[in-house]
Amino acid sequence: MISDPRDDRAFIERSARIAIIGAAALGVAVAVLWVLKGALTPLVAALVIAYLFDPLIDRFEARGFSRGAAIGLLLAVVGATLFGVAFVLIPALQRELAALSERLPGDLERALSTLGPRIERDLGIALPRTIHDAIESVRHGDVALPLDAVRGLLEQLLRGVTGTVGALVSLLIIPVLAYYLLVEFDRIRLALLDLVPRAHQATVASGAARIDSLIAGFIRGQLTVCLALGALYAIGFAVIGIDLAIAIGVASGLLAIIPYVGGAVALVSSVGMALLRFGVGSELALVIGWYLVVQALESFVLTPRIVGKSLGMHPVTVIVALMIGGDLLGFLGLLVAVPLAAVIQVFVQDLVALYRESSFYRTPSDLEGS
Numbered sequence: 001m002i003s004d005p006r007d008d009r010a011f012i013e014r015s016a017r018i019a020i021i022g023a024a025a026l027g028v029a030v031a032v033l034w035v036l037k038g039a040l041t042p043l044v045a046a047l048v049i050a051y052l053f054d055p056l057i058d059r060f061e062a063r064g065f066s067r068g069a070a071i072g073l074l075l076a077v078v079g080a081t082l083f084g085v086a087f088v089l090i091p092a093l094q095r096e097l098a099a100l101s102e103r104l105p106g107d108l109e110r111a112l113s114t115l116g117p118r119i120e121r122d123l124g125i126a127l128p129r130t131i132h133d134a135i136e137s138v139r140h141g142d143v144a145l146p147l148d149a150v151r152g153l154l155e156q157l158l159r160g161v162t163g164t165v166g167a168l169v170s171l172l173i174i175p176v177l178a179y180y181l182l183v184e185f186d187r188i189r190l191a192l193l194d195l196v197p198r199a200h201q202a203t204v205a206s207g208a209a210r211i212d213s214l215i216a217g218f219i220r221g222q223l224t225v226c227l228a229l230g231a232l233y234a235i236g237f238a239v240i241g242i243d244l245a246i247a248i249g250v251a252s253g254l255l256a257i258i259p260y261v262g263g264a265v266a267l268v269s270s271v272g273m274a275l276l277r278f279g280v281g282s283e284l285a286l287v288i289g290w291y292l293v294v295q296a297l298e299s300f301v302l303t304p305r306i307v308g309k310s311l312g313m314h315p316v317t318v319i320v321a322l323m324i325g326g327d328l329l330g331f332l333g334l335l336v337a338v339p340l341a342a343v344i345q346v347f348v349q350d351l352v353a354l355y356r357e358s359s360f361y362r363t364p365s366d367l368e369g370s
Contacts, residue, residue: 232249
């Protein structure tokens, strides 16, 4: 069977047209986000919140609640939960910081006295044995302070303070925008679909459903896993006696949304705290052991049961998307990176499927025919 050159030409032209339109749309979207990233960050954050909670609101509506009442009930529950968590966590963090500040000088001297000789022997680096020795070394110029780096850091902090008012205003705007987006979420979705030509609405709706499945599988599932990981790290490290166990758990749980990053933060920070307080001993072994237990639970229990096979995106894809998005657009880029990656993945899958169904691909070559 020999394919018609006109069919091949039509397929190539159609594929090129689709690719050009997709690339142009993506470029325009990224350009708009780049130009308006400061103003769009609260709106995109509110849109993410509305997207996360819309399925729950739809379930309330299915049980007879009005949409406004369901949103009000949800906001009340979320607000009470956040207040309760803050009521428990903030005093605990204050107690941990107070206890750490009291023990820190002694812990540092003990770490210098135990680890210092090993570092000097293995690396040939002379270290002070006590805090007093370290201060004297700085005073006599034996240890140079990175004053330029400190000055640059202070300048960045001062510039950041000037944007505090704007950040607070944005934080106040986000819940208001999220409320109105939740109220109109279904109407907005239907209105956007109605703008698509009637002949292509079914195809666009199918693609949007696949994109929603990818995003939901990552965000909703991964957020649940992150909460579980943060709780496990905090509880385990607190039982072992690690300083700032709650802070380490919260930070590791939040960063676990980025594959492998949360686990790395948990390991490095907990091992550092264990070495600082206890040195090389049984507590360090317990910290590493608990970290391995949590990682096993994440790999074999939490992720398979909670996220399952609905994720659909490889962790490397997620990492690369977050790196590019964060580098180009900052915090806004982190918010839109995964959705854009899902759109690109579905778009590429459709192009590959179109290619495999074409006569250009399916027609056997002359060598196979002979």
